[in-house]
Amino acid sequence: MAAAKSLRIALAGNPNSGKTSIFNSMTGARQQVGNWPGVTVEKKLGFFTYKGYDIEVVDLPGTYSLTAYSVEERVARTYLVEEKPDVVIHVVDAGNIARNLYLTVQLLELGVDLIVDLNMWDEFTACGSELDCDRLETLFGSPVVQTVGHRGIGIDDLLDAVIKLVEERAEQHRHVPITYGSHVDDVLTELTGLLEATPDLIGNYPARWVAIKLLEGDSEIRKRLSKGGESARSILDEAERATRHIGVATKSDPEKVISEGRYGYIEGTLKEILTEEPADRMELSRRLDSVFTHRYLGYPIFFAFVWILFQMTFRIGAIPMGWIDAFVGWLAGTLAATLPESQLSSLLVDGVIGGVGSVIVFLPNIMVLFLGIAFLEDSGYMARAAFLMDRVMHALGLHGKSFIPLLMGFGCSVPAIMATRTLESRRDRTLTTLIVPLMSCSARLPVYLLIGGAFFAERAGTVVFVIYVLGIVAAILIGRLFASTLFRSAPAPFVMELPPYRLPTAKGLLIHTWERSRIYLQKMGGVILAASVVLWFLGAYPQNPGLTESLEHEIAEQRAIGSVAALEKVSELEADAAALRIENSYIGKAGQFVEPVIEPLGFRWEMGVSLITGFVAKEVVVSTLGVLYHTGVEEVSGRSLVEALRDPANGITPLAAFAFMVFVLLYTPCIVTIVAVRREAGTGWMWFSIAYQLALAWLVSFGIYQVGTLVGLG
Amino acid sequence: MTSKTPCAVPLASLAPGDAARIVTLNGKGGFRRRLLDLGFIAGAPVRVIKHAPLSNPIEYCIGGAHVTLRKEEAEHILVQQVAVPECCREGGADAGRRRHRKRHGWGPRWLQRKASG
Numbered sequence: 001m002a003a004a005k006s007l008r009i010a011l012a013g014n015p016n017s018g019k020t021s022i023f024n025s026m027t028g029a030r031q032q033v034g035n036w037p038g039v040t041v042e043k044k045l046g047f048f049t050y051k052g053y054d055i056e057v058v059d060l061p062g063t064y065s066l067t068a069y070s071v072e073e074r075v076a077r078t079y080l081v082e083e084k085p086d087v088v089i090h091v092v093d094a095g096n097i098a099r100n101l102y103l104t105v106q107l108l109e110l111g112v113d114l115i116v117d118l119n120m121w122d123e124f125t126a127c128g129s130e131l132d133c134d135r136l137e138t139l140f141g142s143p144v145v146q147t148v149g150h151r152g153i154g155i156d157d158l159l160d161a162v163i164k165l166v167e168e169r170a171e172q173h174r175h176v177p178i179t180y181g182s183h184v185d186d187v188l189t190e191l192t193g194l195l196e197a198t199p200d201l202i203g204n205y206p207a208r209w210v211a212i213k214l215l216e217g218d219s220e221i222r223k224r225l226s227k228g229g230e231s232a233r234s235i236l237d238e239a240e241r242a243t244r245h246i247g248v249a250t251k252s253d254p255e256k257v258i259s260e261g262r263y264g265y266i267e268g269t270l271k272e273i274l275t276e277e278p279a280d281r282m283e284l285s286r287r288l289d290s291v292f293t294h295r296y297l298g299y300p301i302f303f304a305f306v307w308i309l310f311q312m313t314f315r316i317g318a319i320p321m322g323w324i325d326a327f328v329g330w331l332a333g334t335l336a337a338t339l340p341e342s343q344l345s346s347l348l349v350d351g352v353i354g355g356v357g358s359v360i361v362f363l364p365n366i367m368v369l370f371l372g373i374a375f376l377e378d379s380g381y382m383a384r385a386a387f388l389m390d391r392v393m394h395a396l397g398l399h400g401k402s403f404i405p406l407l408m409g410f411g412c413s414v415p416a417i418m419a420t421r422t423l424e425s426r427r428d429r430t431l432t433t434l435i436v437p438l439m440s441c442s443a444r445l446p447v448y449l450l451i452g453g454a455f456f457a458e459r460a461g462t463v464v465f466v467i468y469v470l471g472i473v474a475a476i477l478i479g480r481l482f483a484s485t486l487f488r489s490a491p492a493p494f495v496m497e498l499p500p501y502r503l504p505t506a507k508g509l510l511i512h513t514w515e516r517s518r519i520y521l522q523k524m525g526g527v528i529l530a531a532s533v534v535l536w537f538l539g540a541y542p543q544n545p546g547l548t549e550s551l552e553h554e555i556a557e558q559r560a561i562g563s564v565a566a567l568e569k570v571s572e573l574e575a576d577a578a579a580l581r582i583e584n585s586y587i588g589k590a591g592q593f594v595e596p597v598i599e600p601l602g603f604r605w606e607m608g609v610s611l612i613t614g615f616v617a618k619e620v621v622v623s624t625l626g627v628l629y630h631t632g633v634e635e636v637s638g639r640s641l642v643e644a645l646r647d648p649a650n651g652i653t654p655l656a657a658f659a660f661m662v663f664v665l666l667y668t669p670c671i672v673t674i675v676a677v678r679r680e681a682g683t684g685w686m687w688f689s690i691a692y693q694l695a696l697a698w699l700v701s702f703g704i705y706q707v708g709t710l711v712g713l714g
Numbered sequence: 715m716t717s718k719t720p721c722a723v724p725l726a727s728l729a730p731g732d733a734a735r736i737v738t739l740n741g742k743g744g745f746r747r748r749l750l751d752l753g754f755i756a757g758a759p760v761r762v763i764k765h766a767p768l769s770n771p772i773e774y775c776i777g778g779a780h781v782t783l784r785k786e787e788a789e790h791i792l793v794q795q796v797a798v799p800e801c802c803r804e805g806g807a808d809a810g811r812r813r814h815r816k817r818h819g820w821g822p823r824w825l826q827r828k829a830s831g
Contacts, residue, residue, distance in 0.1 A: 064748070064751040064752060065747070065748075065751035067744070067747055067751070069743065069744030069747055069748070070744065070748075095778070096777070096778045096779050098753070098777055098778065099752065099753055099777050099778065099779055102751065102753070255746075255747065255750065256739065256750060256755070256756075259747075259750035259751065259755055260750075260755045260756060260757075263753060263755050263758075282775070282780060285780075286763070289764075293764065293766065293767070293773075294767070295767045296767070298766075298767045299767060383782075387766050387771060387773065387782050388766060388767060390766065390770070390771050390782075390784070391766060391768035391769075391770050391771070392768070394770075394784065400771075493745045493748070493783070493784065493787045494771045494782055494783060494784045494787065495745070495748050495749065495752065495781065495782070495783060495787065496781065496782045497752075497779055497780065497781050497782075498773060498780040498781070498782060499780075
């Protein structure tokens with residue numbers, strides 16, 4: 001046997017054509033998910049072997065066309081031309097063949113070695129439709145295969161066709177040039193001739209394709225040519241002239257004429273080979289929609305789904321969450337007990353296990369949430385949700401699809417920001433990413449409960465509710481502000497396809513869920529680990545044994561006495577020592593350093609420290625306050641943290657406490673969110689997001705405290 | 715090539731259940747191209763399916779697919795209305811039911827059929 005030969009295939013196709021199910025059937029879970037270079041478009045790679053071939057398959061972004069207008073389409077066409085995959089499989093939704101073949105035609109013009117995969121063939125034949133596949137094969141000069149992706153039917157046929165195509169490549173394909181009418185065709189021939197005469201200008205791109213793109217006014221191709229020399233300029237001038245000429249001659253413009261030409265060609269082809277018009281396969285979907293997008297029932301049903309999703313996330317997720325929490329606690333306890341007390345054990349227990357544990361604990365919730373979202377997406381309901389919510393979201397300068405990420409923000413900002421990927425335009429995606437953190441996530445609740453409980457007693461519920469509303473109001477105002485300043489370009493048009501409803505497959509759902517959970521674990525776990533270690537270091541250093549020497553002396557003395565009163569004294573002294581240590585650590589110094597900045601908000605330096613440690617996660621705010629107020633989170637020496645906070649000697653007024661809650665609401669939720677923002681929007685927006693949230697938090701807290709003091713609430 | 719005819723109206727002005735043929739497409743850039751790519755080309759038949767509960771966006775059927783557009787976006791598409799025979803009219807369950815109720819009163823169809831027959 002010869003060594004395995006390697007092959008690269010690319011999957012192209014419309015959104016909702018079942019491309020992903022074909023990809024999953026081919027590769028199983030052996031997938032690698034990343035981004036295309038330089039853009040936040042998901043790139044999925046899969047690897048498998050078939051009949052002695054090592055095959056690498058790329059799932060290109062779902063597109064309707066190959067223009068320069070959208071990132072997805074640019075990514076797809078650049079890959080096809082620059083990376084030259086051995087075979088391109090075009091996954092066609094057989095039930096909507098005309099619209100899908102529109103992309104096939106463009107792929108043929110791009111000169112790729114194409115296999116046309118008529119997917120969802122079962123639905124197509126169930127409608128009683130018939131298609132002359134042999135004739136299609138001859139007309140397009142490409143093999144045609146039928147598959148049912150979600151059931152894995154026909155995948156072997158598809159791969160056999162790939163291998164046959166590769167092995168018999170010597171046979172030239174008959175690439176049928178599409179004619180666009182005499183006005184366009186004459187110009188195309190002329191431009192193609194000019195381009196062929198200057199091969200270094202166009203690189204791997206076929207000359208005729210470049211000529212078509214020039215007539216369509218494709219910005220990327222124009223830019224590419226404008227960098228060329230004299231000959232390129234003359235070609236551009238020629239294209240310009242031809243565009244005007246076609247405009248006058250057809251009373252239209254080339255872009256329209258070419259699109260119409262493609263559809264005309266497809267219509268002609270289908271007339272020849274499609275022996276029966278497909279029956280209306282949207283019939284079932286329409287019936288379901290008469291309930292799901294009903295004038296009065298639509299919203300209640302939508303909110304019921306959302307309610308179920310959140311209940312599932314928190315109720316079902318809470319069960320394994322308890323186990324993991326117990327396990328992490330047990331591990332930390334055992335390690336602390338067995339390891340000799342040293343810097344290393346402290347780093348391991350407080351830094352590593354504490355930090356990583358805080359991320360892993362949320363994994364069950366996140367997996368359940370992702371599973372629910374995958375179900376809504378794969379079934380086709382998500383598009384309906386966007387349809388229902390667009391009117392409201394559009395008023396905020398956002399897109400209907402922004403609603404789900406914003407809503408998920410109440411659970412956790414991280415999956416919410418990851419969910420902005422469903423938004424097509426970069427503008428909408430970035431804008432949504434920026435305001436998602438203003439939705440009060442569940443990790444902030446412990447802070448509200450502590451502060452609210454300490455200062456507002458029975459009115460705590462109302463105060464916490466006000467905080468949540470404030471977050472929504474801030475999101476609306478900031479969204480509108482950014483939409484009208486930073487994102488002046490018009491929001492993306494709501495041109496969205498409502499795909500037919502489909503029952504998602506378990507395999508598809510699981511792969512979907514696992515994929516996203518893995519990203520969460522890898523990216524977020526790594527960062528949290530690093531951040532926890534750094535934070536541990538800042539809290540534990542500089543080491544100054546002399547600082548607590550006298551206290552430790554006293555602790556030892558009291559221990560020796562051993563009476564109940566003495567042991568109580570010991571825990572009190574230990575709390576004092578811990579507080580003294582953190583007060584003199586780098587973090588404590590930082591807290592004292594920022595004191596002048598937070599003083600106008602009515603905050604004490606202890607609160608400043610807790611806000612700094614709160615960058616890691618909002619739960620940490622509570623534990624830090626516990627350490628700094630000498631109590632721990634649990635009750636120590638008969639004094640709870642609540643009492644300590646309330647103690648007039650510490651000088652925190654209820655007004656300052658409220659301002660503190662607002663600050664916690666509005667500033668960066670946690671370091672994991674920062675990583676997620678960077679992943680989805682880029683490093684620049686990450687810094688912007690941190691800066692604007694800090695500024696907003698400071699300004700609003702300042703306003704509340706100062707105005708409150710003025711009107712005598714302080 | 716279809717030129718503008720006096721009875722060309724914006725697609726946005728049609729009611730659920732109406733059918734039309736596209737006359738021309740205004741607008742520009744990526745938006746216009748996306749519509750062309752989805753099959754909103756001169757001569758293509760289009761049907762209004764339904765309005766979202768808050769009356770915007772609107773669902774259309776074009777070339778076998780259901781596509782949504784906001785009202786202001788559908789203003790850019792000029793169409794010529796085509797008469798739909800009354801018996802084949804569909805357009806949202808709502809429209810059909812309303813017409814049905816006008817004629818036959820309230821209650822499910824099968825019940826009324828039995829009662830009248």
